[in-house]
Amino acid sequence: MTIEEVIKSTVKMDNAKKVILNIMYTQNVINDNFSELMKPYDLSGEQYNVLRILRGQKGKPANMCVIQERMLAKTSNTTRLVDKLLLKDLVTRNVCSDNRRKIEVLITQKGLDILKELDPKVDQHEHFFAKNISPEELELLNYLLEKYRTNTNN
């Protein structure tokens, strides 16, 4: 299904516009799919993302700003995301004794268990779309997206 078909466009669009719409729409499709995956675990996509970041710390606590800068959506409200995870006992939160402005967030065993359970499903989700194109095309797509968004001129 082309992007014109998706939005039932009658007028011809140039490729610059089509790429924008294609990226926006593809993100919607991926996101809907992922949310569906997370629903049984009562996690939002961003909540999952925070857990994933915390696991990546390998036992080392993460401050709020460390979490923030590793998230895709740089404007997410980390405080409230962590609040939600705290309520579900998936993380712990403590004031850092070295610098009392900072907060140390750690993933709990329960959090790790959920991630472990989710791992194969997330993997499957990623490959569900990836298998539509060849490995070479997949690599090319990454290359093009990175090049596309990286503004060299002005």
Add this chain to the structure above:
Amino acid sequence: MTIEEVIKSTVKMDNAKKVILNIMYTQNVINDNFSELMKPYDLSGEQYNVLRILRGQKGKPANMCVIQERMLAKTSNTTRLVDKLLLKDLVTRNVCSDNRRKIEVLITQKGLDILKELDPKVDQHEHFFAKNISPEELELLNYLLEKYRTNTNN
């Protein structure tokens, strides 16, 4: 900037995961950029989108469900989006006399004027990213994104 750099990932990711993150992140970048563009006009991206759809009707009124199916985010609440536009006198809304379940939404002159003013800026926004890659790559990117999200197998 590669997606690994963006999220400061230390572990190696496979291309399937990278593509997902690249699409999500690129959409964020585009969206932030676009929101910034719309801000002086007090329009959200989705509100702009509705106006654009209405202009595309060329004077023919659009029902709620017609608007809905032409939007990128299929879950948007069209009623409330139109409400917002109505408050700003950018659209009109009337019950359809043929089928009183239906609503006829039309863009006003004021709405058309704003779109006209926005046209060059939106165009510029689209080309801001597009010019990072060649026309051939742009076309390839469209092709790959459409192929990527269209699930043929299962």
Add this chain to the structure above:
DNA sequence: TTTTTATAGTTGTATATACAAGTGTTGTGT
């Protein structure tokens, strides 16, 4: 030492989104 500035995080508010339930209208089957 006191003031100022910067940092780290939280909270308030307004808006947006997701999802389900509700309302009124039209079409269909009996």
Add this chain to the structure above:
DNA sequence: ACACAACACTTGTATATACAACTATAAAAA
């Protein structure tokens, strides 16, 4: 004609996001 299902849209509610103002702590400057 009547009951019932389908349709088109709206509303309620809970959650998420965006952005700015605020609090507390630490570092730097005067």
